[in-house]
Structures are given as C-alpha cells and as structure tokens.
Amino acid sequence: MEVPFVDLYAQYLTIQKDVDQVLEDVIKESAYIRGPYVDQFEKEYANDYGVNHCISVANGTDAIYITLKMMGITEGDEVITTAHSWFSTSETIVQAGAKPVFVDVDDYFTINADKIEQHITARTKAIIPVHLYGQPANMTKIMAIARKHNLFVIEDCAQAHYAQWKGQRVGTFGDAGTFSFYPGKNLGAYGDAGAIITNNDELAEKVRMYSNHGSLSKHDHQINGLNSRMDGLQAAILLKKLPHIHSWTQERNKIADKYTQFFTENKIPVVTPDIREYGKHVFHLYVIKTDKRDELMAYLSKSGIQSSIHYPKILPALEAYSYLNLSLDEYPVALKHQRQILSLPIYPELSDDMLNYVVENIKKFFTN
Numbered sequence: 001m002e003v004p005f006v007d008l009y010a011q012y013l014t015i016q017k018d019v020d021q022v023l024e025d026v027i028k029e030s031a032y033i034r035g036p037y038v039d040q041f042e043k044e045y046a047n048d049y050g051v052n053h054c055i056s057v058a059n060g061t062d063a064i065y066i067t068l069k070m071m072g073i074t075e076g077d078e079v080i081t082t083a084h085s086w087f088s089t090s091e092t093i094v095q096a097g098a099k100p101v102f103v104d105v106d107d108y109f110t111i112n113a114d115k116i117e118q119h120i121t122a123r124t125k126a127i128i129p130v131h132l133y134g135q136p137a138n139m140t141k142i143m144a145i146a147r148k149h150n151l152f153v154i155e156d157c158a159q160a161h162y163a164q165w166k167g168q169r170v171g172t173f174g175d176a177g178t179f180s181f182y183p184g185k186n187l188g189a190y191g192d193a194g195a196i197i198t199n200n201d202e203l204a205e206k207v208r209m210y211s212n213h214g215s216l217s218k219h220d221h222q223i224n225g226l227n228s229r230m231d232g233l234q235a236a237i238l239l240k241k242l243p244h245i246h247s248w249t250q251e252r253n254k255i256a257d258k259y260t261q262f263f264t265e266n267k268i269p270v271v272t273p274d275i276r277e278y279g280k281h282v283f284h285l286y287v288i289k290t291d292k293r294d295e296l297m298a299y300l301s302k303s304g305i306q307s308s309i310h311y312p313k314i315l316p317a318l319e320a321y322s323y324l325n326l327s328l329d330e331y332p333v334a335l336k337h338q339r340q341i342l343s344l345p346i347y348p349e350l351s352d353d354m355l356n357y358v359v360e361n362i363k364k365f366f367t368n
C-alpha cells in the first residue's frame, strides 16, 4: 500500500463538480484579478470570523509582511516570535527591516509565553505567535503581556484555520490574524493565496492600499506599495471549499484521535501530541516525538508511507540568521523537538485502511 503525505487530488474529487463549474464561471466572466469572487470570499471569511475586515493578498507570507509594514515596523525595531515555525514567520520580520527575537517553545510546540517578557526591550514593537500544527498558542498570556508593554500582536494562523482558544477563533485576539491558503493548508487554494483579518479600520485600509500598488481606487497611488493580490480563480475555489471546512476539520480530529488511541493502547514508545486544555486543535499536522525519528522515517518510507519533518531546523539555527550570532542553548525545548519530531499523514481523505497500515508499520518498527 502507498500512503502519501497529502493527497490534494483526492480532495478535489469530492468537490469536482462545484470546482469545475466555478472555474468555468470565472473564466467566462474574466474575473481574474480581484473582482466579485475575491470580494465575496473576503466578505464570507470576515463574517465567519466575526471581524470587520478581511483583506486578501497573494500568499500567507505577504500577509505577515504587509501587516508588519503597515503597523510601522521598520529598521531598529525588534519583533518577538517563536523559535519553531515555518521560515515565513521570521523572514517577514527581516523583510520589514526589523530584528527577529526568538523565544523557545513549550511542550505544545507554540511560543513559551512565560519566556516572552525577558526578551522585551525598548525596541520591541510586536509579538508574532504561531498556532503551529493547528494548535492555539496561549493567547490569554500573550495578550496580557502585549497590553502591559503596548506591543502589537500578529497571529500567524497559516496552520490554524478555525482553531479556537477558550471558545474564540484564533486570529481574532491580536491586532491582526494572517492566513495562508497554500494548497496543502487546512483551507487551501489551487495556487498561492493569503489573507489578513482585523477589526482595526485604519490598519485594514492601509493593508488594502499597500497590497494593491498603494491605491484604494485606480490610479490614485497614495503610497508606494506592492502587487500582492488574490486571484479570482483562487477565491472561487476557496468559496467552494468553505462549506466543507468544519467537516474536514472534524475528520482531521478523528484521525488524530485514532492515532493517539492506537499508540497509547499498544504502548508504542512515541510521544503523542499534547493538546491544550482550552484550545480547539485543528490538526493541520499530527506530529509525534521519538528519539528513533530518522530510523522510523526510513522504515516507513520503505513500506510506502510518506512522513515528513516540520521543520528539520529551528529558525535560530538557519544559515539565514547566522548574522545574529545566536546561541542555540537559548532554545533547549525547540532544539530537542528538532531531533525528535515526525509528521504522520493526516487529511480528511485518509482512509481507515491507510491509517491502520501506518500504525501497524510503526508498531512493527518498535517491536522488531
């Protein structure tokens, strides 16, 4: 049996009619850049989140960069973020001209909120928590720190569509929430796409302006900007996927439960994901920990099972940040995770047969 890490075509087949039809509609209307589908997606996404504004952009990386830039983050500023994330989170801080300040993670793979304050200086302007793998960071603690020190908060929700902290959707706690609709994300387009949500009217207007050549209406360029817009085709696909997102999230949670139950009941020596008491995890990724990570990964690969590492290097260890001369001893938990983490296949279309094949192979690996 072959178990791919993700199977986007399998998902397409479940919504094929809707998607084919809407793609034809967009083409007939030539609604390629912005236009009615983009407007409608922004409206529906903002409504879903109960926020005043959703501004679509070209991708999730731009969503963070544009937000930082329009918050006025610039050279000489510092932005605090987690040591463990996808590169975009810190890449955008540097794009804005600021210095990324990394904080170690907790057992939930999210920024350790108890370690944030010790990194705040007179130059600190913002905190970017990441709801990594679909699990909310501790937004209660993070928002309290931000208010106390008058810092902006940008929630990187690229892996956490519709996740909740204490019954409230992540992305709605901070000044802004940023999303990626990269194809493999929980809500994915068929190309690059992203969005920013916020209740701040002024920030929303600036972000909208900056992402579209510095103008709100044609030829009225008020500031120097970017060409960072969502395509009509991507918006149309996302609109057709929106009605399914809650059942897809439920399926992801069921698969996560089955994995954890199997590993626990069979006493498989892997550490299953710790789930926060007040969080609603959306399992973008199901990540186990084991000291035999590399051997297990190779074993699974030989059995036709794709697994993956998110991410092989923590952010402070990347070549791109060698100029910061960081000491990796500052990130003991993230560094330990870096050696142990393994992401197993998880997507709504993963069948019981496939899941059983994965866990039986993991069991075999540990009994041999």
Ligand SMILES: *Cc1c(COP(=O)(O)O)cnc(C)c1O
Residues within 6 Å of the ligand: 059, 060, 061, 062, 085, 086, 088, 089, 130, 156, 158, 159, 179, 180, 181, 182, 192, 193, 194
């Ligand atoms: C995917 C991702 C992004 C960036 O999204 P793109 O749409 O690929 O630019 C940012 N942050 C995190 C945590 C991500 O996983």
